[in-house]
Amino acid sequence: MTNILPGFIVGLREGLEAFLIISLILEYLNKLGENKLKGSVKNGLYLGLIVSVLIGLLLWLLSNIISFTSGNLGKLWEVVASFVTVIFITYFIYWMINSGADLVTDLKKSVDSNLSKKGLFILSTVAVAREGAEISLFAFAAEDKVNYLTGNLSGVLVAGILAILIYKSLVRVNIGLIFKITLAYLILQAAYLFGYSLHEFLSYMKDVSILSGDNAIYTKLYNFSGTILDHKKGAIGIGLNVLLGWYSKPEIIQFIAQITYGFTLIAVFVKKSLRK
Numbered sequence: 001m002t003n004i005l006p007g008f009i010v011g012l013r014e015g016l017e018a019f020l021i022i023s024l025i026l027e028y029l030n031k032l033g034e035n036k037l038k039g040s041v042k043n044g045l046y047l048g049l050i051v052s053v054l055i056g057l058l059l060w061l062l063s064n065i066i067s068f069t070s071g072n073l074g075k076l077w078e079v080v081a082s083f084v085t086v087i088f089i090t091y092f093i094y095w096m097i098n099s100g101a102d103l104v105t106d107l108k109k110s111v112d113s114n115l116s117k118k119g120l121f122i123l124s125t126v127a128v129a130r131e132g133a134e135i136s137l138f139a140f141a142a143e144d145k146v147n148y149l150t151g152n153l154s155g156v157l158v159a160g161i162l163a164i165l166i167y168k169s170l171v172r173v174n175i176g177l178i179f180k181i182t183l184a185y186l187i188l189q190a191a192y193l194f195g196y197s198l199h200e201f202l203s204y205m206k207d208v209s210i211l212s213g214d215n216a217i218y219t220k221l222y223n224f225s226g227t228i229l230d231h232k233k234g235a236i237g238i239g240l241n242v243l244l245g246w247y248s249k250p251e252i253i254q255f256i257a258q259i260t261y262g263f264t265l266i267a268v269f270v271k272k273s274l275r276k
Helices: 004-032 035-068 071-099 103-113 117-141 145-167 175-207 235-244 252-274
Strands: none
Touching: 004 035, 004 103, 004 117, 004 145, 004 175, 035 071, 035 117, 071 117, 071 175, 071 252, 103 117, 117 145, 117 175, 175 235, 175 252
């Protein structure tokens, strides 16, 4: 159940960004008096959603293949897939950090340069599918995929409703603040995924006898397993895991990698924010 909240926040964040991009495009077309092009934008939205689902299904199939692959080969599959996922997620996060502040301006420029049915259809499709791909990647890397996906779907549904209310001017919310908070949360979750991927890689190295179990690289920084700080069973540990990506028994190298990754992206995020 601990994966529902992270899944919900990812679904809410990415779903809200996708739907608001579509809303901004439609609103901009209103101002340009190009109502005849709105149909292409909506069709792009629908295709983007379909592409997102297909990406999710493809990753789900890959996940099942990995889980049914026995022995060390299956573990190697999982390790490689996790690191590849981290690379893509890092790219998406870096893109969000650098494009967030200029989203509206860049979007208007994109609409101006693609002011045709085909151009807007492709623009809308890519915008939605990009966010859907990120949701799918996080779900693919989750340990409890069913609960994570449940959270994803709930978050996307709430995002859709909220985007409609905002578009209809029925509610006013600080979108910038929501995006900043959720982006910081995504960075923490990505850092946890990076650290855990490294942990699984070290476990694989031990299983195939590349490294011995008593190698110094396996030294734990601390071990709170079986206590209230246990990240899987502890009353406090579960909450810390969900909110901050806490891991209760990391190797020293895993801890350093996770902290370094997280603080690096947070520093880039803060530096970018201070320039605004």
